[in-house]
Amino acid sequence: MIEVRNLVKRYGETLAVDDISFTLExxxxxxxxxxxxxxxxxxxxxxxxxxxxxxxxxxxxxxxILDDPEKVKQYIGYLPELPPLYMEMTPEEYLQFVARLKKIxxxxxxxxxELAIERTHIDExxxxxxxxxxxGYRQRVGLAQAIMGMPEVMxxxxxxxxxxxxxxxxxRDLIKSLAQEHTVILSSHVLAEVQAICDHILIIYNGKLxxxxxxxxxxxxxxxSSMEVVLKTNSSESARRILEGIEGIxxxxxxxxxxxxxxxxxxxxxxxxxxxxxxxxxxQAGFPILTLKSTEMSLENIFLELTEAAAExxxxxxxxxxxxxxxxx
Amino acid sequence: xxxxxxxxxxxxxxxxxxxxxxxxAVAVIGFYFMIRNMxxxxxxxxxxxxxxxxxxxxxxxxLTMKSMSEExxxxxxxxxxxxxxxxTDIVVGKYLSMLLVYAVPLLISCLCPVIIAIxxxxxxxxxxxxxxxxxxxxxxxxxxIGLFISSQTENQIIAAIVTFIVILLLDLWETFISILPxxxxxxxxxxxxxxxxxxxxxxxxxxxxxxxxxxxAVGGFIxxxxxxxxxxxxxxxxxxxxxxxxxxxxxxNFANYNVFDxxxxxxxxxxxxxxxxxxxxxxxxxxxx
Numbered sequence: 001m002i003e004v005r006n007l008v009k010r011y012g013e014t015l016a017v018d019d020i021s022f023t024l025e026x027x028x029x030x031x032x033x034x035x036x037x038x039x040x041x042x043x044x045x046x047x048x049x050x051x052x053x054x055x056x057x058x059x060x061x062x063x064x065i066l067d068d069p070e071k072v073k074q075y076i077g078y079l080p081e082l083p084p085l086y087m088e089m090t091p092e093e094y095l096q097f098v099a100r101l102k103k104i105x106x107x108x109x110x111x112x113x114e115l116a117i118e119r120t121h122i123d124e125x126x127x128x129x130x131x132x133x134x135x136g137y138r139q140r141v142g143l144a145q146a147i148m149g150m151p152e153v154m155x156x157x158x159x160x161x162x163x164x165x166x167x168x169x170x171x172r173d174l175i176k177s178l179a180q181e182h183t184v185i186l187s188s189h190v191l192a193e194v195q196a197i198c199d200h201i202l203i204i205y206n207g208k209l210x211x212x213x214x215x216x217x218x219x220x221x222x223x224x225s226s227m228e229v230v231l232k233t234n235s236s237e238s239a240r241r242i243l244e245g246i247e248g249i250x251x252x253x254x255x256x257x258x259x260x261x262x263x264x265x266x267x268x269x270x271x272x273x274x275x276x277x278x279x280x281x282x283x284q285a286g287f288p289i290l291t292l293k294s295t296e297m298s299l300e301n302i303f304l305e306l307t308e309a310a311a312e313x314x315x316x317x318x319x320x321x322x323x324x325x326x327x328x329x
Numbered sequence: 330x331x332x333x334x335x336x337x338x339x340x341x342x343x344x345x346x347x348x349x350x351x352x353x354a355v356a357v358i359g360f361y362f363m364i365r366n367m368x369x370x371x372x373x374x375x376x377x378x379x380x381x382x383x384x385x386x387x388x389x390x391x392l393t394m395k396s397m398s399e400e401x402x403x404x405x406x407x408x409x410x411x412x413x414x415x416x417t418d419i420v421v422g423k424y425l426s427m428l429l430v431y432a433v434p435l436l437i438s439c440l441c442p443v444i445i446a447i448x449x450x451x452x453x454x455x456x457x458x459x460x461x462x463x464x465x466x467x468x469x470x471x472x473x474i475g476l477f478i479s480s481q482t483e484n485q486i487i488a489a490i491v492t493f494i495v496i497l498l499l500d501l502w503e504t505f506i507s508i509l510p511x512x513x514x515x516x517x518x519x520x521x522x523x524x525x526x527x528x529x530x531x532x533x534x535x536x537x538x539x540x541x542x543x544x545x546a547v548g549g550f551i552x553x554x555x556x557x558x559x560x561x562x563x564x565x566x567x568x569x570x571x572x573x574x575x576x577x578x579x580x581x582n583f584a585n586y587n588v589f590d591x592x593x594x595x596x597x598x599x600x601x602x603x604x605x606x607x608x609x610x611x612x613x614x615x616x617x618x
Contacts, residue, residue: 011618045407048411049410049411050407050410050411050616051616051617052616052617069415070413070414070415071413073411073412073413074413076411078407078408078411080404080407080408080411081404082404082407084403084404084405084406084407084408084409085403085405086336086340086403086405087403088340088343088344089339089340089343093339097332097335097336098408098412100331100332100335101332101333101408101409101412101414102412102413103413103414145408
């Protein structure tokens with residue numbers, strides 16, 4: 001059980017973390033989501049005892065990181081943004097060093113090292129120098145370091161950065177398997193990733209915790225879902241009018257119209273199920289349907305909406321650098 | 330602590346640094362051993378091994394420059410400081426590993442007095458080994474200073490250069506003293522300047538300008554009052570003050586006068602402890618700022 005209370009971190013004038021509080025339960029995967037520079041890494045650095053907080057408490061299993069730092073650190077495995085690797089060592093030597101550093105009993109060390117190597121699939125490079133490894137392997141060696149000794153809490157800062165798609169899937173599976181007996185906290189600015197593996201999401205923006213909940217809860221928070229319809233017709237206006245008449249649809253907008261194909265976006269009232277009605281209406285009007293799909297309110301939209309809302313509340317957008325899905329305009 | 334100690338030691342000898350350091354130190358000692366003891370026939374080895382001290386300004390920065398700065402630059406300090414080991418353990422582990430690397434050439438040099446003893450009857454084994462010990466303590470002090478400097482930057486080169494300059498200044502200390510004025514008036518002015526430096530150092534750490542001004546003013550006032558009441562107190566005071574901090578003196582006493590300078594050894598060891606402590610504090614402070 002992890003409790004973070006009123007965490008504040010000040011760097012001179014700037015507030016990197018602004019009064020964040022949350023409680024995390026064991027056996028779940030938590031995702032810190034936020035744009036770059038939002039304070040995710042700083043929060044993680046404080047939780048692991050690397051940085052001191054300006055004020056506030058971090059309590060893990062009843063121990064405060066301020067009063068019993070060494071006790072708390074025994075429960076934590078941490079993979080920082082940049083894997084803390086010694087280039088002149090091989091992964092095996094490195095993990096031996098980590099095992100000793102984490103005070104794993106001598107007789108269990110080699111067993112734990114083998115386990116970490118096996119779970120992160122770095123067996124084939126175990127005797128190469130880390131300086132010769134690719135970024136993906138380095139990331140996995142870093143991950144092996146974090147899970148060494150299977151600590152109760154694993155804090156992973158952007159664990160899948162620099163990995164290829166296959167490796168990303170492997171690491172996600174690994175994280176999911178870890179969560180069965182451990183608490184995993186990971187950060188990411190990739191929404192799909194957080195959506196795919198996290199049980200609970202904490203959205204951090206400008207040092208503030210602006211939303212927290214399961215992916216479903218967050219979708220609920222924003223409300224209505226929508227539907228995309230593509231029709232083979234030239235009369236986009238009449239199609240729009242017909243669809244607008246259906247009960248449960250709050251608004252219809254034509255998103256694209258070219259070469260006799262009309263794309264429409266339907267905003268639905270909460271809980272409305274209109275697929276059949278739309279189908280019947282289109283058939284009646286003689287518009288062949290090319291596509292009919294409900295577009296669930298993605299986390300991306302939620303995220304953008306929440307951060308925009310936060311920005312409008314006159315929260316300064318310093319350091320805002322959202323580099324995913326940026327528009328080309 | 331042992332995990333850090335072993336890793337550091339490994340890293341010195343998996344890179345060239347450890348070998349270069351040991352080879353250079355052994356070469357220096359060996360060269361002087363050949364010239365002084367073998368060719369010129371001096372029976373004492375103390376003077377030979379103490380000649381190493383003038384090369385330490387190059388050798389010590391080589392050893393200490395990366396000790397803390399590299400961890401900071403490569404962010405490997407994130408691993409160390411989030412592991413269940415205290416910062417003191419980390420710093421002391423690193424310090425001990427450097428001491429061991431430094432001890433290697435001195436241990437090798439322990440053979441030399443034996444070689445001299447084989448050849449001549451007038452050997453001074455006890456004095457020689459005491460001098461080797463003094464040279465070790467002297468280097469231990471310089472290593473602690475280098476460790477501290479390395480912890481203050483993430484650039485190895487800067488750490489090396491600053492350490493070099495500091496050791497150079499310490500070596501030139503005696504020369505400085507010889508050009509200091511001895512008259513009361515000049516010494517008074519010198520004391521004022523010294524006090525101003527103390528106040529400035531205080532400001533660098535506290536960042537409190539008003540308190541610094543008060544400290545500077547009170548000190549200046551007391552110094553002036555003493556000067557007005559009894560100017561003769563100031564005669565030669567700068568020389569006396571500075572000589573107390575002469576760091577090469579004790580090695581000299583061991584090597585050339587066959588004196589076991591307990592005071593000097595205590596000074597070396599306490600300065601070492603002070604800088605190891607300051608390194609720990611410096612690392613702690615950075616976590617909170």
